[in-house]
């Protein structure tokens with residue numbers, strides 16, 4: 001068995017793990033980032049990068065490369081359960097996840113991060129119980145890697161978190177499926193469409209144009225109503241909804257599906273996980289970083305990963321890896337996310353009602369002021385609580 005040392009070990013090379021690694025390597029620290037899937041890894045995703053993700057990717061120096069390979073989108077079209085519609089000016093960009101991972105991994109390698117394919121099986125603990133490394137299956141053998149700090153960025157699936165004893169309460173909180181289709185008829189489509197429909201409530205259906213004349217079509221719902229994340233159920237919903245809406249019906253009608261539909265769970269609202277322990281930080285969707293309202297998670301995974309990297313760098317500078325020192329990570333995550341997510345959770349409960357959704361979208365379709373406010377929320381220039389209130393619905 002080989003024995004290796006580093007400053008920090010990061011488990012999972014998704015957006016959160018990459019962001020933590022990029023921050024730490026920028027501060028001159030040695031980082032080993034371990035990913036269990038073949039690189040660049042495939043991930044079930046709608047492939048839409050919303051404004052928070054675009055800002056974070058800009059900070060990490062990949063904005064130009066992203067603009068060169070991604071598809072810029074300028075409009076978000078929303079359909080209410082009763083068919084009311086609104087178009088919002090929201091800037092986003094689409095790119096399939098393996099292509100996004102490839103860009104991030106290229107940047108990591110340029111910054112000197114060691115990116116390994118391997119599966120982290122369990123923590124290694126010192127005699128006082130503090131985590132001081134990980135045991136990992138790699139190249140058909142076992143490797144022990146030692147570091148004073150481990151960052152878990154292992155995503156929404158709970159297995160790795162369970163091995164480190166960091167799962168708390170119920171997980172996951174939502175589930176979604178996506179399929180890819182080819183369509184050569186509309187190369188200039190720059191509209192991301194989402195639609196709320198009773199067949200997928202509480203949740204939504206999406207249609208997202210991708211580079212190279214492809215589309216991501218999918219749907220997802222919250223698991224609040226005691227439902228289990230069943231792939232077959234979701235696939236039936238997806239088939240029904242993609243034929244129900246005219247914009248997607250003409251794409252799926254050609255039967256030009258690429259690969260097979262792929263589903264996965266989500267963890268939202270910063271709930272369901274311990275965020276730190278002696279020698280350990282948890283970040284990204286493992287920490288429940290995705291939005292409770294939209295399920296979008298790449299931007300918040302990047303932001304929370306960056307924050308884990310910042311706190312890890314402070315721990316290394318102070319040679320303090322105990323839980324008392326690392327508690328500052330949770331405080332800062334709360335400062336950054338909690339107000340926004342509390343507002344989104346409230347809104348989510350409110351918008352479970354089809355009546356409320358119909359009213360909001362109808363009004364936004366008619367009132368410039370409300371439409372502009374929603375655009376500011378989606379562009380993250382305005383908190384949801386300042387844009388929408390009780391009076392939004394009842395004043396003319």
Ligand SMILES: Cc1cc2nc3c(=O)[nH]c(=O)nc-3n(C[C@H](O)[C@H](O)[C@H](O)COP(=O)(O)OP(=O)(O)OC[C@H]3O[C@@H](n4cnc5c(N)ncnc54)[C@H](O)[C@@H]3O)c2cc1C
Pocket residue numbers: 011012013014015016017034035036037041043044045046047048049050053118119120121153154155156160175176177178218220262263264265266283284285286290295296297298299301
């Ligand atoms: C169907 C679907 C559609 C979505 N659409 C969107 C969207 O359009 N836009 C958006 O912003 N968000 C979307 N999301 C959410 C988004 O995908 C996640 O929020 C985001 O991927 C979280 O990033 P992460 O780095 O925390 O986790 P992940 O991207 O899941 O990365 C975690 C990585 O850790 C690796 N790993 C886990 N355990 C181990 C181990 N023991 N050893 C080594 N490696 C390990 C995994 O293989 C994985 O690659 C969607 C989610 C789903 C399910």
